[in-house]
Amino acid sequence: MRTTVRLCAATSATAAMCLAGTPATAAAPLRPVPSYRTVILGTLGGTSSVPAAVNDHGAVVGWASTATGALHPFLWWRGRMTDLGTLDDLDGGRGIAADINRHGTVVGQSDRGGVSRAVRWQHGRIRDLGTLGGPSSFATAINDHGVIVGASTTRDGALHAFIWRDGRMTDLGVPGAGDNFAEDVNDRDQVVGFAMPTDMPNLPYRWQRGRVTVLPASPFGGQARAINDAGTIVGWVSGADMNRAARWRHGRISLLSNLPGGNAAMARDVNDRGVILGVGNVRPQSLDDHAFLWRRGALQDLSAAGIPPSVEALNNRNEIIGTLPSPGADGAVAALFLPTGRSVAHGGR
Numbered sequence: 625m626r627t628t629v630r631l632c633a634a635t636s637a638t639a640a641m642c643l644a645g646t647p648a649t650a651a652a653p654l655r656p657v658p659s660y661r662t663v664i665l666g667t668l669g670g671t672s673s674v675p676a677a678v679n680d681h682g683a684v685v686g687w688a689s690t691a692t693g694a695l696h697p698f699l700w701w702r703g704r705m706t707d708l709g710t711l712d713d714l715d716g717g718r719g720i721a722a723d724i725n726r727h728g729t730v731v732g733q734s735d736r737g738g739v740s741r742a743v744r745w746q747h748g749r750i751r752d753l754g755t756l757g758g759p760s761s762f763a764t765a766i767n768d769h770g771v772i773v774g775a776s777t778t779r780d781g782a783l784h785a786f787i788w789r790d791g792r793m794t795d796l797g798v799p800g801a802g803d804n805f806a807e808d809v810n811d812r813d814q815v816v817g818f819a820m821p822t823d824m825p826n827l828p829y830r831w832q833r834g835r836v837t838v839l840p841a842s843p844f845g846g847q848a849r850a851i852n853d854a855g856t857i858v859g860w861v862s863g864a865d866m867n868r869a870a871r872w873r874h875g876r877i878s879l880l881s882n883l884p885g886g887n888a889a890m891a892r893d894v895n896d897r898g899v900i901l902g903v904g905n906v907r908p909q910s911l912d913d914h915a916f917l918w919r920r921g922a923l924q925d926l927s928a929a930g931i932p933p934s935v936e937a938l939n940n941r942n943e944i945i946g947t948l949p950s951p952g953a954d955g956a957v958a959a960l961f962l963p964t965g966r967s968v969a970h971g972g973r
Contacts, residue, residue, distance in 0.1 A: 654884065655919075656967040657928040664948065665700045665958040668707050672955030673698065675945035676732075677723045677937055684945055685721035685730050686958055697721035697732055697745070700958070708745045711736040711752060719743070723765045731772050733762035742774050742788070754793050756784055763788070765808045773806035773815050785817050785831075796831050806831070808850045816848035816857050828859055828872075840877040846870060850893045858891035858900050869902045869918075880918050883925055889916070893937045901938045915946070928968045931961050 667673045670689025678684045684700040690707070694716030697708040710717030711734040719734035730745040742753040742761040755761045758777025766772045772788040778795070785796040785806035796815065798804040804819040815831040819838075825845025830837045839848060839857065846861035857872040861879070869880040869889035882889055882904055889904030900918040905911070906925075913933040915926040926935070926944075934956065935946040942963050947956035 653922050655922045655924050657924045657926060658942070659964045659966045659968045660926075660929045660931060660944070660961040661964055662930070662948070663960040663962065665960060666705050667957060668696055668698055668705060671950055671953040673705075673958040674947060674956070675700075675936055675958040675960070676721060678939045678943055678945045678960065679724045679726050679728075680939050680941060681726065681728075682939075682941075682943060682960070682962075683724055683728060684958065684960055685724045685732070686945075687720040687732075688958070689955075690716065692716045694718060695720065697730070697734070699724070699728075699730060699745075700960075709750055710734045711741060711743065711750060714738060720762075721745070722763060725766050725768045725770070727768065727770075729766060729770060731763035731766045731774075733774075742772070742776065742786075742793075744772065753788050756786055756793060756795050761786070761793075764806060767809045767811045767813070769811060769813070771809055771813055773809045773817075775803075775805045785815070787813075787815060787831075789813075796836065797834070798829060798831070798836050800827075804829075807848060810851045810853045810855070812853065812855070814851055814855060816851045816859075818847045818859075825862065828857075828861075830857065830872075837875070839872050839875070841870075842868075848872070849891060852894045852896045852898070854896065854898070856894055856898060858894040858902075860890040863888075869900075869904065871900065881923065883914055883916055883923060886914075891918075892935065895938055895940045895942070897940060897942075899938065899942060901935055901944065903933045903935065915944075917942070929961075 668688040669691035673688035675686040688698045697719040699706045710719040720732045721730050722732040724730045733740045734743045740760045742763040744751045756776040757779035761776035763774035783803035785804045786793050800821045802821045806817040809815045819827045828839040828846045828848035842861040844862035847859045849859035851857045860867040861870045866888035869891040886905040887908045891902040893901045915933050915935040917924040938944045944961040948959045950957045
């Protein structure tokens with residue numbers, strides 16, 4: 625499972641601003657919280673790193689600063705962080721790894737001539753995936769069949785979601801004026817994302833076999849963030865001044881309960897077991913956010929296990945990636961949180 629460079633709610637700071645809200649609602653029961661072992665992934669010689677995705681083998685991708693201050697894509701595997709390389713070396717090169725499949729193929733973006741291009745790293749080589757006619761593109765996700773999704777500028781300057789397979793990039797054809805984005809793709813080639821219609825709220829959608837379905841949301845819109853192989857979609861719906869974590873199944877929406885004392889949340893990822901990773905506040909009108917897991921109708925407040933709210937994604941082994949404050953320096957470093965098989969408590973503040 626993965627998470628990518630986000631135009632909305634990409635960081636814990638952005639998420640915190642989105643989560644401030646109105647009166648608290650009833651919360652689901654809390655389950656005992658599993659304990660986790662923390663692995664710091666390091667950097668590429670600089671002071672910071674950010675993880676984006678973790679596959680079921682425990683390989684992590686993301687981006688990290690180099691000794692010169694450039695941002696480069698990385699692959700972390702079995703204790704070693706490797707620079708994946710960039711399309712060119714202009715200003716030290718720049719790239720971001722966004723997702724990795726079970727075969728180790730990585731996708732993301734890299735600058736070429738100062739312009740972002742969707743790329744794939746495979747067998748040690750980087751490939752420019754092209755565009756939809758405009759100058760720039762970026763890839764956000766890849767499934768285990770090598771199908772890639774992302775967004776690209778078009779000839780008229782709009783930003784459109786794409787699917788790339790068999791060497792060809794195709795516009796998903798999300799209807800309506802305005803930009804649209806693809807966020808995730810599962811092994812059934814179902815794609816989820818969101819559209820930004822002109823003068824309207826964001827609309828979450830699912831694409832399947834050439835057909836786009838707008839998902840139920842609030843009058844203030846919403847965003848589909850991730851989809852698992854069963855077709856379960858997670859994300860959030862927007863309110864007047866808060867977001868609510870949401871799950872879509874078979875075209876129907878259900879709102880996840882908030883953490884005790886909280887009134888807002890966002891779901892960031894879902895694995896094939898239906899376990900949802902998210903972030904929610906624990907006091908109305910506050911930025912006091914906790915990471916949580918949702919499974920079988922109950923919540924696990926991960927703050928009791930020492931996991932910060934800056935979580936990004938999880939895999940099918942419930943291994944979680946996120947960031948921790950960089951020791952002795954500004955910024956943050958990527959971390960992998962591994963379940964130990966033991967429980968901590970019911971969660972706390």
